[in-house]
Amino acid sequence: MVYFDLLPLRSRDLLDLGISVRTPCRPVPALGTAIGLPNLWVKDESQQPTGTTKDRLASLVMAVFRQFGVSEWVASSTGNSSTALARAVKRDGRMRAHFFTGRDFIDNHHIEADDRISLHVVAGSYATAGRTAQDFAARHGLVWEGGFFNWARREGLKLAYLEAFDAITSPPDVVVQAISSGMGVMAAYKGAKEYLAMGRLDALPRMLMAQQETCAPMARAWQEGRRELDDGDVVEHPVGLARAILLGDCRAYYPYMRDIAHATGGDIVSVSQQELMVARDMLLRLEGLDVCHSAAATIAALRLQVARGRITPGQVVLANLTGRARSVPPEAPGKPMTRF
Structure with a gap:
């Protein structure tokens, strides 16, 4: 590269x-x-x-997760980031991801859920979905992907x-x-x-x-x-x-x-x-x-x-x-x- x-x-x-x-x-x-x-x-x-452009984001997030040995994690977005990250997870059989979104943004997500990819829909805004995702990560002992601060x-x-x-x-x-x-x-x-x-x-x-x-x-x-x-x-x-x-x-x-x-x-x-x-x-x-x-x-x-x-x-x-x-x-x- x-x-x-x-x-x-x-x-x-x-x-x-x-x-x-x-x-x-x-x-x-x-x-x-x-x-x-x-x-x-x-x-x-x-x-x-x-x-x-979020495919570029996914390429580095996944590489850094591999570098630090992270294999299961939680993320949220209005659609584009999660769609790109889900595609990246599909390509790596070692990864598992849980995606969260607000109810109004379901149609923005092109995610085929399976045993390694889940999409959780929150009755609220993008911000509410982010907070719910962080709570979910904390309860299950998973890595919170971080969004803007990643x-x-x-x-x-x-x-x-x-x-x-x-x-x-x-x-x-x-x-x-x-x-x-x-x-x-x-x-x-x-x-x-x-x-x-x-x-x-x-x-x-x-x-x-x-x-x-x-x-x-x-x-x-x-x-x-x-x-x-x-x-x-x-x-x-x-x-x-x-x-x-x-x-x-x-x-x-x-x-x-x-x-x-x-x-x-x-x-x-x-x-x-x-x-x-x-x-x-x-x-x-x-x-x-x-x-x-x-x-x-x-x-x-x-x-x-x-x-x-x-x-x-x-x-x-x-x-x-x-x-x-x-x-x-x-x-x-x-x-x-x-x-x-």
């Missing part, structure tokens, strides 16, 4: 190279011209095996950015990604700092983060100049087109995103549902890129930033398109989901 020396692994044998793949990073001249950014590039993570996730996700930095003809001035917890942006920031230290970047790019207006606690707090979120910022029942970023409780994550925005001269913005639809249509119509609304939030955010004069036509911009929409799979026969 090209980037192995930048990963916290003792041996290449720990990696299953069939979990994730290199993905295209290319200029999008028609789209860039349409929104006033002729130097716009996209990293198309929708080409990963399960359709999202550093192995960031190590996997940063690989998309290292590939992009190597592919792009000029170093990016701005990097944009949609966020729920902001784990992907943490990964981008880490990868950029490593490349800066190695002399492969001349400066850190500005980190632009996008949420949707229906669920944008971090964007609102950032615009108001606040250092932290409080109980009043929690969105109890988040809704919106960009389902992969419907995280209503961002209290634990906002300080990290705020620090990255400050450190890079970046921004955290929110976009409307209409802007998401327009951006997704533009990606498909102008560049043939069929991505989900969460991925399209990057383009919606860029259009806003250009209109506000925060990004200028001469700047090189990299948008991470984190995934595509997936059809709903049937529930595995004979293995119904457990409901909490």
Whole structure:
């Protein structure tokens, strides 16, 4: 693996190279011209095996578990992470995993439950599912995978950015990604700092983060100049087109995103549902890129930033398109989901 020396692994044998793949990073001249950014590039993570950048996450989480001798564990997500991790478990007969999700996110999960993979559905939000999963892990003496705070996730996700930095003809001035917890942006920031230290970047790019207006606690707090979120910022029942970023409780994550925005001269913005639809249509119509609304939030955010004069036509911009929409799979026969 090209980037192995930048990963916290003792041996290449720990990696299953069939979990994730290199993905295209290319200029999008028609789209860039349409929104006033002729130097716009996209990293198309929708080409990963399960359709999202979370396959990269799964590759490193599984490798680190192997490194530390972990064979049974518990995780939760809104769908993409668990789907990628479940695929990884299928490929390793030594692993067993228990996945938790909120009731509203069942359709986001493409998981075939069996003797080694279970999906537990919680009558509550993503945040409630996470707490239930942690309680389950504690009661059964299992490893809690950790979500945002699992550093192995960031190590996997940063690989998309290292590939992009190597592919792009000029170093990016701005990097944009949609966020729920902001784990992907943490990964981008880490990868950029490593490349800066190695002399492969001349400066850190500005980190632009996008949420949707229906669920944008971090964007609102950032615009108001606040250092932290409080109980009043929690969105109890988040809704919106960009389902992969419907995280209503961002209290634990906002300080990290705020620090990255400050450190890079970046921004955290929110976009409307209409802007998401327009951006997704533009990606498909102008560049043939069929991505989900969460991925399209990057383009919606860029259009806003250009209109506000925060990004200028001469700047090189990299948008991470984190995934595509997936059809709903049937529930595995004979293995119904457990409901909490």
